[in-house]
Amino acid sequence: MSNDNIELIQRILKGDDAAFACLVRKYQKQVHAHAWRKVGDFHIAEDITQETFLQVYRKLATLKDPSQFPAWLHVITNRRCLAWLRKKRIQTYPLEEMAIEISEKTSYSSHVAAAQAESAAEAKRELVRNLLVRLKESDQTVIKLYYLSEMTYAEIGELLGVSADTIRIRIRRARERLKKHKPMIQEALDITVEVEHPYHNHLNGGFGMKLTFKKDDLLSSLQMLESVATRQDTASILSNVLIQAEGNTIECMATDSEIGIRMKVDGRVKEAGTILVSAEKLVDIVKAWPAEKPIDLATTTDDQVEITSGDSTRKIVGFPNKEFPQVPFVDAEAFAINGEILRSVLHKTGFAAYTKEDRRFLNGLYFNLLEDRTEVVATDMIQLALTRCEPLKLSEDKDGFIVPLKAIKEIERTFANAPEIRISRIENQILFADEHTTLTTQLMDATYPEYDSVIPKSFEGHVVVPKASIMDTTREIFARANPKNALICLEISPQQIRISAKPSDADEIDETLAAESGTGSVRIGVNAEILIETLSHIETESVSLAFTNAIEPLVVKPIGEEGHICVICAMKMDS
Numbered sequence: 001m002s003n004d005n006i007e008l009i010q011r012i013l014k015g016d017d018a019a020f021a022c023l024v025r026k027y028q029k030q031v032h033a034h035a036w037r038k039v040g041d042f043h044i045a046e047d048i049t050q051e052t053f054l055q056v057y058r059k060l061a062t063l064k065d066p067s068q069f070p071a072w073l074h075v076i077t078n079r080r081c082l083a084w085l086r087k088k089r090i091q092t093y094p095l096e097e098m099a100i101e102i103s104e105k106t107s108y109s110s111h112v113a114a115a116q117a118e119s120a121a122e123a124k125r126e127l128v129r130n131l132l133v134r135l136k137e138s139d140q141t142v143i144k145l146y147y148l149s150e151m152t153y154a155e156i157g158e159l160l161g162v163s164a165d166t167i168r169i170r171i172r173r174a175r176e177r178l179k180k181h182k183p184m185i186q187e188a189l190d191i192t193v194e195v196e197h198p199y200h201n202h203l204n205g206g207f208g209m210k211l212t213f214k215k216d217d218l219l220s221s222l223q224m225l226e227s228v229a230t231r232q233d234t235a236s237i238l239s240n241v242l243i244q245a246e247g248n249t250i251e252c253m254a255t256d257s258e259i260g261i262r263m264k265v266d267g268r269v270k271e272a273g274t275i276l277v278s279a280e281k282l283v284d285i286v287k288a289w290p291a292e293k294p295i296d297l298a299t300t301t302d303d304q305v306e307i308t309s310g311d312s313t314r315k316i317v318g319f320p321n322k323e324f325p326q327v328p329f330v331d332a333e334a335f336a337i338n339g340e341i342l343r344s345v346l347h348k349t350g351f352a353a354y355t356k357e358d359r360r361f362l363n364g365l366y367f368n369l370l371e372d373r374t375e376v377v378a379t380d381m382i383q384l385a386l387t388r389c390e391p392l393k394l395s396e397d398k399d400g401f402i403v404p405l406k407a408i409k410e411i412e413r414t415f416a417n418a419p420e421i422r423i424s425r426i427e428n429q430i431l432f433a434d435e436h437t438t439l440t441t442q443l444m445d446a447t448y449p450e451y452d453s454v455i456p457k458s459f460e461g462h463v464v465v466p467k468a469s470i471m472d473t474t475r476e477i478f479a480r481a482n483p484k485n486a487l488i489c490l491e492i493s494p495q496q497i498r499i500s501a502k503p504s505d506a507d508e509i510d511e512t513l514a515a516e517s518g519t520g521s522v523r524i525g526v527n528a529e530i531l532i533e534t535l536s537h538i539e540t541e542s543v544s545l546a547f548t549n550a551i552e553p554l555v556v557k558p559i560g561e562e563g564h565i566c567v568i569c570a571m572k573m574d575s
Contacts, residue, residue, distance in 0.1 A: 009066045017257055021236055024053050027070075031077050038081035047317040048080045050278070054319055055080070057237060087302075139174040142167055153288030164288050175311065208299040209273025211245055215291045215309070217266040222283045224414060225254035228261050229279040241282065242324050243297070244274040253327050254279060259407050261414065262327035262438040275299045276319040282307070285314050327440055330433035334424035335393050339434070342421050344539070345376050345389050346412055348564055351537050352385035353378040353405045361446035364402040367392065368448075373563075377451050383530050384454060385537070388563035394425045402448055403430060407441035414439050455567055456555060461520015462546040463492050464559060465513060470497065470543070471535040473511045477501050478528035480509050487571050488528040490554075492545065494518035501528070522547045525571040526554055534566045 005026070011019035031052055036045035055076050063072055135143065142156055153164040153171075160167070225241050242253040250267045253260065282305075286295060289309040296308040305318040346365070354362035359381075368375040374392045378385050403411075411432055415421050418434035425431070431440045477488055481501035491498040495518070500510035524547060535543065540558035547554055550573075556566040 005069060006066045009060065009063070009069065012060060017236070017238070020057060024236065027073060028053070031073065034074070034077050035081055038078070039084055044084065048077070048084060051080050051317060051319075052077050054237065057323065135174055139170055142170045143174050152284040154284055168288065168290070208271065208301060209243075209245055209275060209297075210270035211243075211250060211267050211297045212270065213265065213267040213295045213297070215286060215289060215293070215295055218295055219283070219286050221252055221263050221265045222279065222286060225252055225261055225263065226279040226283050227413075228256055228259050228410065229254040237276070237319070237323055238325075239278060239280065240276045240319065240324070241279040242274070242276050245269045245272045247272070253324070255325050255327065257325070258404065258442050259410055260325065260327040260440045261410070262329075264436045271298075273299055274320075275303070275305055276324055277305050277316060281316050285316070327438055328426060328429070328431060330422050330431045330438055331424050334422040334431070334433070336420050336422050337390070337392070339415060339418040339421050341389055343412060343415070345387055346408055348387045348537050348539070349376050349378040349385040350405065350408050350412075351378070351533055352380060352383045352566070353408075354380035355405065361402070361444065361448065364404045364444050365408055366400060366402050366448040366451070368400040369394070377448070379449070379451060379454070382527070382569050383534065384451060384565075384567040385534070386451065386455070386565045386567075392423060394423065400448070401425070401430060402444035402446055404441060404444055407439070410441075411439060454553065455565065456546075456548055456552060458548070459520075459546040459555070460548050461492070461494075461518065461522065462544050463494065463497060463518035464516040464542055464544050465497060466516070467535055467538055467541060467543045467558075469513045470499075471532060473499050473513050474528055474531055474535075477509060477511055478532070481528075486527045486529045487525055487573065488531070489523065489525050489573060490545075491521075491523050492518070492547065493521045497545075516542060520547070522550060523573075524550050524554060525573040526568050527571060530568055531556075534568060538564070538566070 008019045008023045032045050032049045035048040153167045156167045157164040244251050250265045253262045285307050293310045298306045303318045305316050307314050366377045373388045375388050422433045428443050429440050477499050482503045488501045496512050496515050498512045500508050502508045538558045540560050542559040544557045551570050554568045558564050
């Protein structure tokens with residue numbers, strides 16, 4: 001193994017999840033290809049690949065010689081494949097024989113078992129062929145994709161170029177036509193057509209956690225969690241959602257190591273328990289099922305997860321939750337803020353944050369904790385947005401902090417309707433919570449620039465105009481101008497604003513709108529897109545545009561609202 005792989009393993013053992021993700025990417029295709037050859041099923045091979053790398057994550061510290069990693073990985077993959085193949089070959093014995101341990105496993109008996117399994121598989125394939133000829137070709141296709149390839153309605157619809165609802169109807173129609181062949185369906189497609197006796201469940205390991213949900217309740221929570229779960233690397237433990245039930249409470253958690261969400265989900269707990277399962281796969285399954293039927297989720301003793309709705313049952317691989325990071329709870333004494341106020345603060349500032357990677361210290365909102373107020377600021381060094389709210393009394397020994405822009409977007413989405421939001425800080429984390437959900441994010445380890453220095457302290461003049469008028473006029477001029485040049489000219493006087501732009505190879509275009517009031521005059525260039533974006537985040541009917549001269553920034557303020565300031569740098573214009 002090359003030195004860079006040895007270095008990756010050393011970093012992983014020190015807790016570097018990024019190094020583990022890199023190692024997975026390097027070997028993922030190789031492991032999947034090997035598993036696919038072994039088990040002959042593309043989707044099962046995906047599950048085995050995920051199980052393999054989870055085992056690697058758990059056991060890497062036991063690998064004495066890192067140079068032997070490829071061989072060690074090969075052994076783990078083989079073992080997971082053999083475990084799956086053995087599970088497929090399990091026979092049912094009478095109860096009096098179940099306690100007898102098979103003491104001898106010779107190569108001959110293994111050969112016989114393999115031959116029997118292949119004969120059974122061939123018989124099943126023949127049964128499938130005989131069963132499917134009873135259907136139209138279009139119905140045969142969807143049945144094969146749904147039951148044999150384990151694709152979701154949405155996946156099949158995308159493959160065939162139709163909607164998921166159309167696929168659902170086709171499968172339901174095919175089932176109706178096959179009702180008289182129930183024994184064949186049971187044997188060929190493993191579809192449960194009769195209620196199984198509890199004795200049968202016992203022989204197959206029984207069930208652990210058992211939960212029941214309404215589809216909309218489960219799906220809305222899962223979709224919110226899926227947006228946080230890591231999707232770039234499906235072999236990572238962080239691509240999963242943790243489901244845990246205790247007493248009458250069901251909670252789900254997801255994290256990408258920077259942002260974590262803990263969420264209560266409405267549902268009924270039949271048996272308590274915990275499981276870790278792929279967020280993406282679970283969302284795809286739940287999304288494809290009808291809203292009117294409840295969804296049952298149950299875990300088996302071998303960490304399989306069965307999801308059932310009506311006559312449909314899907315199985316996916318689950319994992320124990322030992323390594324999954326826990327999302328902390330917000331202290332009962334945490335500072336509480338009106339939800340509408342917090343959402344307004346984020347809306348008025350977040351748009352001005354820097355979004356590229358070269359200045360990461362600007363990729364967030366700065367909360368400046370002052371004694372009598374909190375100032376929330378965002379800037380990309382071309383524009384700046386600042387607003388004020390009541391002082392956030394989080395702790396006495398902290399000044400301010402930067403919340404990543406990615407987390408800001410999740411806060412707005414997660415707490416879109418929360419009447420009150422509690423906030424607390426734990427070292428380098430900030431926590432937001434309502435009665436159902438807790439969101440935590442790592443704070444940015446950076447020093448925010450002195451934003452006060454870019455806000456003009458005095459002005460030579462200003463003009464007050466209706467916000468809708470100036471925003472619509474600017475949008476119209478920009479749409480007609482050169483799309484590669486966002487520069488527009490504002491000619492401001494106490495009575496009016498003339499907005500103009502010069503398209504390529506064309507005469508200047510302009511529009512004039514009346515002012516409500518004003519003092520002083522100026523001719524200043526600004527970026528049309530930035531001006532439109534700024535105006536769209538102001539919540540009053542009229543705005544003030546304050547200026548000093550043609551080269552100093554333009555300051556936009558809402559009329560009738562204190563503490564909200566937007567600064568736009570002036571652009572150089574041709575004379």
